[in-house]
Amino acid sequence: MPAIFTPKVVTANALLEGDVVYLTEADTWSRTLQEAEVLTDEADAQIRLIDASSRTGEVVGVYLADVTPDQNGPKPAHFREAFRMSGPSNYPHGKQSEAL
Amino acid sequence: MYRYTDFDAAFVAERNAQFRAQVERRIDGSLTEDEFKPLRLMNGLYLQLHAYMLRVAVPYGTLSSAQMRQLAYIAERWDKGYGHFTTRQNIQFNWPTLRDVPDMLDALAEVQMHAIQTSGNTIRNVTADHFAGAAADEIADPRPVAELIRQWSTDHPEFQFLPRKFKIAVTGSPNDRAVTKAHDIGLRMVRNEVGEPGFEVIVGGGLGRTPMIGKVVRDFLPEADLLPYLEAVVSVWNLLGRRDNKYKSRIKITVHEHGIDDIRARVEERFALLRPAFTGVDQQLYAQIKSDFEAPAFADRDTAPFDQAYANDPVFRSWADTNLSAHRAPGHAIAQISLKAHGATPGDATADQMRVMADLAEWFGHDELRVSHEQNIVLPHVHKADLPAVHAALKDAGLATANIGRISDIIACPGMDYCALATARSIPIAQEIATRFDQLKLENEVGDLKIKISGCINACGHHHVGHIGILGLDRAGVENYQITLGGDHTETAAIGQRTGPGFSADEIVPAIERIVDTYLSERDSADEAFIDTFARVGMTPFKTALYGESERKQKAA
Numbered sequence: 001m002p003a004i005f006t007p008k009v010v011t012a013n014a015l016l017e018g019d020v021v022y023l024t025e026a027d028t029w030s031r032t033l034q035e036a037e038v039l040t041d042e043a044d045a046q047i048r049l050i051d052a053s054s055r056t057g058e059v060v061g062v063y064l065a066d067v068t069p070d071q072n073g074p075k076p077a078h079f080r081e082a083f084r085m086s087g088p089s090n091y092p093h094g095k096q097s098e099a100l
Numbered sequence: 101m102y103r104y105t106d107f108d109a110a111f112v113a114e115r116n117a118q119f120r121a122q123v124e125r126r127i128d129g130s131l132t133e134d135e136f137k138p139l140r141l142m143n144g145l146y147l148q149l150h151a152y153m154l155r156v157a158v159p160y161g162t163l164s165s166a167q168m169r170q171l172a173y174i175a176e177r178w179d180k181g182y183g184h185f186t187t188r189q190n191i192q193f194n195w196p197t198l199r200d201v202p203d204m205l206d207a208l209a210e211v212q213m214h215a216i217q218t219s220g221n222t223i224r225n226v227t228a229d230h231f232a233g234a235a236a237d238e239i240a241d242p243r244p245v246a247e248l249i250r251q252w253s254t255d256h257p258e259f260q261f262l263p264r265k266f267k268i269a270v271t272g273s274p275n276d277r278a279v280t281k282a283h284d285i286g287l288r289m290v291r292n293e294v295g296e297p298g299f300e301v302i303v304g305g306g307l308g309r310t311p312m313i314g315k316v317v318r319d320f321l322p323e324a325d326l327l328p329y330l331e332a333v334v335s336v337w338n339l340l341g342r343r344d345n346k347y348k349s350r351i352k353i354t355v356h357e358h359g360i361d362d363i364r365a366r367v368e369e370r371f372a373l374l375r376p377a378f379t380g381v382d383q384q385l386y387a388q389i390k391s392d393f394e395a396p397a398f399a400d401r402d403t404a405p406f407d408q409a410y411a412n413d414p415v416f417r418s419w420a421d422t423n424l425s426a427h428r429a430p431g432h433a434i435a436q437i438s439l440k441a442h443g444a445t446p447g448d449a450t451a452d453q454m455r456v457m458a459d460l461a462e463w464f465g466h467d468e469l470r471v472s473h474e475q476n477i478v479l480p481h482v483h484k485a486d487l488p489a490v491h492a493a494l495k496d497a498g499l500a501t502a503n504i505g506r507i508s509d510i511i512a513c514p515g516m517d518y519c520a521l522a523t524a525r526s527i528p529i530a531q532e533i534a535t536r537f538d539q540l541k542l543e544n545e546v547g548d549l550k551i552k553i554s555g556c557i558n559a560c561g562h563h564h565v566g567h568i569g570i571l572g573l574d575r576a577g578v579e580n581y582q583i584t585l586g587g588d589h590t591e592t593a594a595i596g597q598r599t600g601p602g603f604s605a606d607e608i609v610p611a612i613e614r615i616v617d618t619y620l621s622e623r624d625s626a627d628e629a630f631i632d633t634f635a636r637v638g639m640t641p642f643k644t645a646l647y648g649e650s651e652r653k654q655k656a657a
Binding site: 013017018056060084089091 | 126127129132133147148149150151152180194195197198199445516517518525527528531574577578579
């Protein structure tokens with residue numbers, strides 16, 4: 001039996017600002033994880049990753065990150081992604097300041 | 101201090117213009133990221149977790165007040181109002197945007213600074229004793245040597261594509277404050293039996309995944325042979341170094357695999373070939389550089405204001421006891437400014453704080469500042485009479501924390517709060533430990549104790565050589581912290597020993613507290629420092645305190 005596929009989002013850093021961004025269903029880049037497209041099929045995820053990786057004029061370092069789907073949108077599955085989503089813990093200098 | 105020659109200024113300006121054009125070509129799509137990345141790294145620009153990061157070289161940790169003020173300006177103009185001083189005596193800006201970086205580099209060039217070779221597989225910024233030129237125990241000022249090496253290594257055509265990065269540290273004092281034994285090359289300035297100046301050359305030290313204490317490859321190298329000898333070492337490694345495996349590519353592995361005797365023989369052979377090519381121009385240059393580092397004229401003044409403040413002001417006294425070190429000139433002191441206020445981020449300074457430190461250096465410190473690898477700032481030359489005024493100004497700026505060398509004077513790498521390589525956070529752990537021991541009011545009782553924290557195995561936080569080292573790892577998706585004890589960063593360098601299984605983020609501060617409690621109950625007197633108690637009693641009581649008697653016995657069985 002194949003291993004169960006962990007849902008994923010396509011994520012990267014914006015070329016100009018370096019901000020963490022996520023790929024949406026509409027093929028735009030969002031700063032908010034909740035707006036990311038959740039990929040539940042491995043083949044789909046690979047194709048979305050390949051397509052997103054070709055957008056080198058917009059983003060850097062594209063990869064698939066594990067998420068846990070939730071009624072309010074995807075949640076990070078790993079603490080590294082949680083920090084990328086919210087910003088550093090020592091100052092409100094990252095995304096957490098934008099949420100204020 | 102060294103001043104750029106016309107050649108230096110033109111070189112930096114040209115590099116900056118090139119990088120500006122490279123950034124434009126990346127933005128307009130003519131360069132791919134794969135093409136651009138090595139170019140940006142050559143100019144100190146990383147992409148971290150949340151943003152770009154610009155690492156600016158502070159050569160051998162020395163800054164003038166004008167340079168420090170410019171760093172403050174850059175922090176305010178293009179960053180978020182602060183900078184992070186690193187364990188390699190550099191400063192990092194955590195939030196630049198790609199478009200702004202060329203302007204930041206131009207602003208740095210205005211004060212003779214740059215970010216060249218602060219990244220990539222090159223010879224990195226040369227570090228030196230942060231008390232250079234000031235320490236009472238110094239044989240000679242290591243900074244002219246470091247500057248000579250910088251000029252030789254900058255854009256050295258043979259050494260732009262090394263197997264891996266290469267770090268050199270220099271000390272001019274028998275008490276090693278530059279961690280020379282944990283560098284690819286460590287240089288100790290010594291004199292031979294007839295009193296001629298030279299170097300003990302240590303090679304193959306390093307921390308990271310495979311920590312190694314450096315080995316002596318030449319016990320006395322005459323001063324004039326320095327550059328050809330360094331060139332021989334680096335070129336031997338450049339050929340032998342493991343380009344096939346990033347984890348085995350540093351010279352420490354090359355030395356380990358081939359043995360120091362084999363490396364020494366190869367280096368000597370290569371040196372014999374290279375030596376004649378150095379016709380003495382380097383020594384003329386060295387003589388010129390040395391004159392740039394002439395000691396300032398130290399005034400002979402009454403130290404009464406210091407004595408008075410010391411006698412009457414307990415806050416000043418406590419600061420003086422921890423943050424001052426012996427200066428070579430009578431009536432003077434080396435004053436360390438702690439960037440480790442309890443609960444603050446180790447190594448961070450705001451733009452306002454940078455300006456205060458710059459002012460103090462200008463008014464009271466012969467215009468000099470140093471960045472220490474312990475992530476503090478040093479005023480190397482202050483007359484004792486001026487120290488009460490210095491202390492008062494520092495207090496107003498939140499910079500008068502009296503904790504140098506204490507348990508809260510923690511080295512911490514940026515960890516997963518910023519770094520893309522990190523496996524766990526380090527800053528919050530440092531903040532919590534410092535806050536906890538401040539609450540307990542135990543710092544002075546505990547005395548000299550170095551905690552060093554890294555957020556991944558690469559060991560930027562020097563955890564292997566901390567008296568207590570903490571290494572943050574990812575264990576099955578949870579932050580986990582391993583502890584090592586007995587590390588030593590000085591001339592008696594040693595790698596700490598692991599205590600056993602790691603601790604969760606919630607458990608690590610109580611675990612450190614148990615270690616400190618054990619030390620306090622085991623030490624033979626208040627004069628026995630943590631590291632000495634550990635050497636005497638060994639790991640056992642600390643293991644018992646951390647894991648309990650039964651677990652220890654089970655493991656032993």
